[in-house]
Amino acid sequence: MVSRRAFTVSALAMMGGLVTLPSCSSDTGAESYEQVAQRTWRHGEFDGRDHAALLRELVRYATLAPSSHNTQCWKFRIEDRSISVLPDLARRCPTVDPDDHHLFVSLGCAAENLIQAALAHGLRGQAVFDAAGNDTLRIALEPTPAVASPLFQAIPERQSTRAEYDGKPLSRQELEMLEKAGTGEGVRVILLTEREAMEQVLEYVVQGNTSQMNDPAFVEELKAWIRFSGGEAVRTGDGLYAASSGNPSLPSWLGRMLFGLFFTVKGENDKYAKHVRSSAGIAIFVSDTESKAQWVEVGRCYERFALQSTALGIRNAFLNQPVEVATLRPQFAVFLGVGRRPDLVVRFGRGPRLPQSLRRPVPAVLV
Numbered sequence: 001m002v003s004r005r006a007f008t009v010s011a012l013a014m015m016g017g018l019v020t021l022p023s024c025s026s027d028t029g030a031e032s033y034e035q036v037a038q039r040t041w042r043h044g045e046f047d048g049r050d051h052a053a054l055l056r057e058l059v060r061y062a063t064l065a066p067s068s069h070n071t072q073c074w075k076f077r078i079e080d081r082s083i084s085v086l087p088d089l090a091r092r093c094p095t096v097d098p099d100d101h102h103l104f105v106s107l108g109c110a111a112e113n114l115i116q117a118a119l120a121h122g123l124r125g126q127a128v129f130d131a132a133g134n135d136t137l138r139i140a141l142e143p144t145p146a147v148a149s150p151l152f153q154a155i156p157e158r159q160s161t162r163a164e165y166d167g168k169p170l171s172r173q174e175l176e177m178l179e180k181a182g183t184g185e186g187v188r189v190i191l192l193t194e195r196e197a198m199e200q201v202l203e204y205v206v207q208g209n210t211s212q213m214n215d216p217a218f219v220e221e222l223k224a225w226i227r228f229s230g231g232e233a234v235r236t237g238d239g240l241y242a243a244s245s246g247n248p249s250l251p252s253w254l255g256r257m258l259f260g261l262f263f264t265v266k267g268e269n270d271k272y273a274k275h276v277r278s279s280a281g282i283a284i285f286v287s288d289t290e291s292k293a294q295w296v297e298v299g300r301c302y303e304r305f306a307l308q309s310t311a312l313g314i315r316n317a318f319l320n321q322p323v324e325v326a327t328l329r330p331q332f333a334v335f336l337g338v339g340r341r342p343d344l345v346v347r348f349g350r351g352p353r354l355p356q357s358l359r360r361p362v363p364a365v366l367v
Contacts, residue, residue, distance in 0.1 A: 057117070063359045069239065085138075089103075111127050166278065205322060210269065314348055
């Protein structure tokens with residue numbers, strides 16, 4: 001899914017002072033990126049007496065979920081005792097995600113955040129997907145004792161950390177907790193921690209990445225969602241902020257000009273090799289069936305996995321090339337020994353925290 005890779009600009013070091021540009025500052029003269037990020041990634045202060053305000057707050061938590069290229073491809077409809085999550089097809093990524101698989105996984109991620117936040121505020125959420133009703137995911141809300149789980153507490157800390165990790169293995173208990181969190185109805189997660197198996201996955205990642213980068217449509221779609229400067233990220237509230245991948249923030253015009261020079265097959269493949277080899281393991285999510293409802297369930301399972309990782313101080317990031325390239329996906333399934341389409345590929349391990357991506361305000365996603 002949630003293929004949130006950004007361009008490599010390490011070669012900018014050869015250009016002298018460019019890498020000393022502020023990495024997160026806004027170029028708008030208004031609020032800085034750091035200020036907006038701090039306001040975005042937080043727990044709310046809510047006393048629970050205003051029901052309408054509570055429902056809007058649940059939507060805010062939902063928007064903190066990951067989405068493909070951080071497109072935030074969702075809309076929300078608030079009713080008195082329910083919140084519906086709908087696809088925003090205007091934010092599709094038709095090249096990397098032609099059948100909307102990642103889009104519906106993203107809706108599942110948002111729904112899981114909403115359900116975790118609802119429980120922490122004394123509401124039990126029950127999700128039902130209606131394929132006949134404009135692919136709507138309706139979450140009915142009923143009163144229940146409030147439980148602020150570690151997964152809920154982790155929501156403002158979660159991020160897809162596209163950096164090198166420390167390479168140290170996780171404990172058996174940690175792996176068991178991740179596996180449990182990532183398992184759901186018709187969804188299981190395969191954890192690979194042996195170096196030989198991880199190298200084999202890396203081979204598929206490199207094949208997929210090479211194929212994608214040789215596709216001009218893929219490159220243009222990706223570039224359209226990159227936010228090269230903090231100011232650009234603040235203005236849009238979406239997309240892939242360069243600094244969130246450990247790259248310097250640049251004026252937008254300069255970033256676009258340099259993108260084609262330094263976004264190379266070799267550079268990206270070398271980066272992914274370092275990322276995989278510094279990881280503690282790779283998680284692969286696999287479903288029993290293929291449908292939009294099942295893809296939503298995959299998203300819910302992944303989000304629990306990501307939140308559990310965060311609660312344990314573990315980072316994660318997507319390596320979805322083997323499942324995004326249609327000609328490569330069946331070969332990857334054979335390698336895994338599964339009879340159906342693998343859904344997501346995720347690396348995990350302990351590593352640094354990077355700047356978090358931004359989100360659009362709640363009024364922008366309500367219908």
